[in-house]
Amino acid sequence: MSFFSVFSRTRRRGNARRCALAGLGAAACLFAGVAAGAQAKPGAPTVSAGVGSCSADFTVENGNHKPIYDAKIDLTFQYGFWGLHKTTLEAYTGSNGEAKFKGLPRTPKKPFVFRISYRDRRKSVQVNPLVECKAKRTVLLP
DSSP: OOHHHHHHHHHHHHHHHHHHHHHHHHHHHHHHHHHHHHHOOOOOOEEEOOSOSEEEEEEEEOTTSOBOTTOEEEEEEEESGGGOEEEEEEEEOOTTSEEEEEEEOSSOSSOEEEEEEETTEEEEEEEOTTTOSEEEEEEEOO
């Protein structure tokens, strides 16, 4: 047995080990990615006004209490000294029928009136942050 034949056998074993370790590493990464994807849930679309600490969370449902996807929720409000600042926010519900509005002012001039619409159905919902800073509403659009 010559020196070169021993060297070539060792080299083949080393390559096989490297390939096996690389395959195990790739499989571990794949399983970790699948596990992380299984835990992640789709979040509700969120819009932030960035002028306060209050929020309003909406769930829009049809007459059968099933979530409505792509319902439009919009809000226009004035805030600040003499109501000089005007902001319009708009969000569409996600697949779970939810949408969130964050960063709303605590002391608006008037209660907020959110307008919810989906196809030919419309509804208005009033939220007063002075009474309820973290509002949660379920809206039925029959």
